[in-house]
Amino acid sequence: MELEYPDDLKYLDTHEYIRLDGEIATIGITAFAIDQLGDIVYLELPEQGESVKAGEKFGTIESVKAVEDLNAPISGTVIERNEGLIESPEMVPDDPYGEGWFLKLRVDNPDEELTETLSADEYRAQVEGED
Structure with a gap:
């Protein structure tokens, strides 16, 4: 299957993405x-109004295979979290780049913090090398 x-989007080597608008x-x-995760069974995300810091854990995702930390690609304040996914985490794979988003943040310093992110081509090269 072609992923x-x-x-x-910009990508982290820990497999999170960010769309900045x-x-x-x-x-x-x-x-x-x-x-890699397989069937997703649980998602833990911060509440609206909480702050997240670039490079630090902001939540967890649990599958039948593993529990993984979610790392913030950028610092900011949570303005919205995807409540539908918290209630039905198995929906994440249906549309990961559309309806499958986790958080919307109001960003502190958008230009300064994205230096650690990868382009789509860089990310693709990294993960396809991992197979």
């Missing part, structure tokens, strides 16, 4: 991560 990595960042996990 997708949209070019308009001005000072609003949408965060989720990549198709590769979902493929």
Whole structure:
């Protein structure tokens, strides 16, 4: 199966993605991560109003295979979390880059913090080398 990595996103080597629209960042996990995890059974995300810090854990995702930490690609304040996924975590794989987002953040310093992220091509090269 060919996994997708949209070019308009930035990626972390820990398999989170970020879509930046001005000072609003949408965060989720990549198709590769979902493929590796298998069936997702639980998702823990911060509440609206909480702060997250780039490079630090902001939640966990649990599958039948493993429990993995979710790492923030950027610092900011949670303005929305995907309540539908918390209630039905098995829906994450259906549309990871669309309806499968986890958090929307109001970003502190969008230009300064994205230096550690990978382009779609860089991320693809990294994960396809892991197979």
